[in-house]
Amino acid sequence: MEIRRRKNQIEMAELDPFLAELLRQIPACANPDAAPAAEERIFSLPANGTETELCAEWKVYVEPELRRLFQTATQTVAGDLEQLNGNEKNLANRTLRIPVKHADAWLNALNQARLVIAAKNNFTETELNDHLHSPIGSRRDLSLFQVNFYGFLQEFILREMECS
Amino acid sequence: MRAAYVSIFLMSVEPQREVAWPLTAGIAILPKDAPLSTIGAPTIEEETDAEEALDIPWQVVVHNDPVNLMSYVTMVFQRVFGYPRDKAEKHMLEVHQNGRSILWSGMRERAELYVQQLHGYLLLATLEKTC
Numbered sequence: 001m002e003i004r005r006r007k008n009q010i011e012m013a014e015l016d017p018f019l020a021e022l023l024r025q026i027p028a029c030a031n032p033d034a035a036p037a038a039e040e041r042i043f044s045l046p047a048n049g050t051e052t053e054l055c056a057e058w059k060v061y062v063e064p065e066l067r068r069l070f071q072t073a074t075q076t077v078a079g080d081l082e083q084l085n086g087n088e089k090n091l092a093n094r095t096l097r098i099p100v101k102h103a104d105a106w107l108n109a110l111n112q113a114r115l116v117i118a119a120k121n122n123f124t125e126t127e128l129n130d131h132l133h134s135p136i137g138s139r140r141d142l143s144l145f146q147v148n149f150y151g152f153l154q155e156f157i158l159r160e161m162e163c164s
Numbered sequence: 165m166r167a168a169y170v171s172i173f174l175m176s177v178e179p180q181r182e183v184a185w186p187l188t189a190g191i192a193i194l195p196k197d198a199p200l201s202t203i204g205a206p207t208i209e210e211e212t213d214a215e216e217a218l219d220i221p222w223q224v225v226v227h228n229d230p231v232n233l234m235s236y237v238t239m240v241f242q243r244v245f246g247y248p249r250d251k252a253e254k255h256m257l258e259v260h261q262n263g264r265s266i267l268w269s270g271m272r273e274r275a276e277l278y279v280q281q282l283h284g285y286l287l288l289a290t291l292e293k294t295c
Contacts, residue, residue, distance in 0.1 A: 042286065043283075044283065044288055044289075045290070046276070046279050046280075046283070046289075046290060046291055047290050047291045047292065048290065048292070051291070054276075054291065062280050062283070065280075066280075066283055066284060069284050107236065108285070108286070111231075111232065111236065111285075111286045112286060114231050115229075115231050115232075115286060118230075118231045123230075123231075124230075125230035128230045128231065129230070147231070151233055154233055154236060155233060155235060158233075158235050158236060158239060159235075161239075162239075
């Protein structure tokens, strides 16, 4: 895979089917439904347990807003990922072009996905910092790789946003 | 601030004229029907500190999260609080090394708004009373 900035687009070229599939999974991975730990992390409390009134109001008024914000980001990303629609053979050496104006949505969706995967797998800090971990021998290893791959994309997008 | 208009008198080169603004920051707050002749100079209404003082002990705390990238957290601090990069990095490192950092303190409403923004970026942030 090659990743570069081209005018107003971030271009991921020569995507192999494996990485293309990981990209296509971003919107689904960002969904914390059916995983209480992930839901708890994505919609964390605004104060400690003693501020019950504040936390209750937050659930009613703020959480729906946040839910909408996160949904909008994943929908934008899902729209961009339609470029990768097709069967596995068609995914070989594909190019994904992300408009720079979608960079914030991508950062948000990638972060959602990373947090949800990490919460579902209960990754430790040591595991998350072990970037040399290999090979991928289990579903858990794959999830860890996914978190790191999405993190790499975030770093690239951040760097490009700083430069522009 | 219940006055209907906020008036600014331009007193330099031009003759006195009144510009009506929608309610904004505390400049000259005048009743709608105030006679112009009673006004000679701009009136600055200062916000009373009493209300703010009652509401002071709230702080915005960001907690460590091994998933969020350091560069991402720095960018969020710059965006939300308008901090320069070095200050944002200092807070990010404090979060990373000490587990938490106090990013801002002041009135509750504003602190809530900051926490909401930080949650929008998926950071672990809470409101806390200072004492």
